[in-house]
Amino acid sequence: MDVIPYSTQSITETDIEAVAEVLRSSWLTQGPAVPDFEAAFAQLHDVKHAVAVSNATAGLHLACLALDIGEGKWVWTSPNSFVASANCALYCGASVDFVDIDPHTRNMCPEALAEKLAVAKRAGRLPTAVVPVHFAGLPCDMQALRALADEYGFYLIEDASHAVGARYRGAMIGSRYADISVFSFHPVKIITTGEGGMVTTQDEALAHRLRALRSHGITRNRSELVHPEEAVGEWYYEQHVLGFNYRLTDIQAALGSSQLRHHDQFAAARRNLVARYRELLADVPVKQPFYSDESECSWHLYVIEVGGTGMPDRAEVYRRLRAAGIGVNVHYIPIHLQPFYRAMGFKRGQFPNAEHYYDGALSIPLYPRLTHDQQDRVVREIAKAVV
Numbered sequence: 389m390d391v392i393p394y395s396t397q398s399i400t401e402t403d404i405e406a407v408a409e410v411l412r413s414s415w416l417t418q419g420p421a422v423p424d425f426e427a428a429f430a431q432l433h434d435v436k437h438a439v440a441v442s443n444a445t446a447g448l449h450l451a452c453l454a455l456d457i458g459e460g461k462w463v464w465t466s467p468n469s470f471v472a473s474a475n476c477a478l479y480c481g482a483s484v485d486f487v488d489i490d491p492h493t494r495n496m497c498p499e500a501l502a503e504k505l506a507v508a509k510r511a512g513r514l515p516t517a518v519v520p521v522h523f524a525g526l527p528c529d530m531q532a533l534r535a536l537a538d539e540y541g542f543y544l545i546e547d548a549s550h551a552v553g554a555r556y557r558g559a560m561i562g563s564r565y566a567d568i569s570v571f572s573f574h575p576v577k578i579i580t581t582g583e584g585g586m587v588t589t590q591d592e593a594l595a596h597r598l599r600a601l602r603s604h605g606i607t608r609n610r611s612e613l614v615h616p617e618e619a620v621g622e623w624y625y626e627q628h629v630l631g632f633n634y635r636l637t638d639i640q641a642a643l644g645s646s647q648l649r650h651h652d653q654f655a656a657a658r659r660n661l662v663a664r665y666r667e668l669l670a671d672v673p674v675k676q677p678f679y680s681d682e683s684e685c686s687w688h689l690y691v692i693e694v695g696g697t698g699m700p701d702r703a704e705v706y707r708r709l710r711a712a713g714i715g716v717n718v719h720y721i722p723i724h725l726q727p728f729y730r731a732m733g734f735k736r737g738q739f740p741n742a743e744h745y746y747d748g749a750l751s752i753p754l755y756p757r758l759t760h761d762q763q764d765r766v767v768r769e770i771a772k773a774v775v
């Protein structure tokens with residue numbers, strides 16, 4: 389029996405040819421393919437600056453560094469995310485806290501954030517940055533988050549790992565509300581480069597810092613040198629800050645540019661499958677994802693919620709579907725329940741909406757090449773498994 393995965397990459401012959409072309413060229417890294425990919429990505433997201441990085445986790449780390457997040461500072465994120473959304477702050481020596489989700493959108497709840505900010509202000513412990521996560525590709529309520537950011541004076545770093553091509557109230561994610569946005573190109577995401585990520589910003593100074601930090605903190609730009617008198621030859625460069633090697637290769641960037649050219653088609657395929665799920669699952673006793681006309685979700689994941697009194701619980705539904713060859717998965721185990729975070733004092737019960745959501749969550753197959761026949765099989769098996 390063939391297993392239908394919850395997600396998988398879509399690689400075309402043109403993608404393969406684009407990668408082969410780089411392999412035949414003289415640049416495997418630091419050549420022309422990276423700036424080309426950055427320009428194409430910036431154009432799609434309607435943003436001035438795009439900085440390609442080795443993965444989104446590295447991108448989140450650089451975003452924190454570029455905003456001077458370090459010891460004694462606080463970063464808040466959503467517990468309903470991958471651990472990288474929180475770890476990035478710890479890399480910089482900062483402290484992490486969480487804001488519970490809205491059970492409908494499964495994104496950070498703006499009202500919960502407002503309440504927590506009011507308390508933190510009185511305690512003199514306001515966050516330096518908040519990292520909202522566009523879960524499954526559904527944009528967070530960025531107008532509300534931006535208003536709070538302006539009121540309390542914190543930065544917004546969007547974890548847009550799921551949100552390539554997503555739109556919020558007419559604005560592309562990355563173009564308007566956040567200070568820095570970070571996208572992932574892991575194979576299960578909207579487009580892939582194998583491993584890879586993109587950091588975007590509208591702020592030129594931030595973009596400049598991000599580029600320097602991505603490559604060892606080194607510059608070769610003659611106008612920036614601290615010791616121009618030392619620059620007696622072409623070899624000369626200066627390290628100004630402690631940076632990293634978080635570069636993307638040209639091999640990956642060529643794949644990324646080629647994938648971007650398929651993006652419209654990928655997005656249309658996901659929307660078509662989502663419309664079918666909404667209809668096909670309408671009479672099945674599961675909670676379907678929140679749907680908004682206000683935003684364009686990129687539909688990275690299709691997460692249903694199962695369980696409830698008298699029904700098989702999520703673990704049982706998961707087991708039944710896996711046994712039937714449906715590769716369901718779970719997104720996410722709330723970050724604060726990870727042993728590493730519990731060791732910092734986080735406890736079950738602190739973010740009840742995220743915990744309750746997690747108890748029923750099940751990601752069902754969604755990717756551009758999923759056929760209608762396969763999707764019909766998925767729905768038949770879900771209908772059997774949840775009762």
Ligand SMILES: *Cc1c(COP(=O)(O)O)cnc(C)c1O
Binds near residue numbers: 443445473521573574
């Ligand atoms: C995938 C993912 C990341 C990490 O992305 P990588 O490119 O694998 O480092 C971070 N946050 C979220 C929400 C993700 O889904």
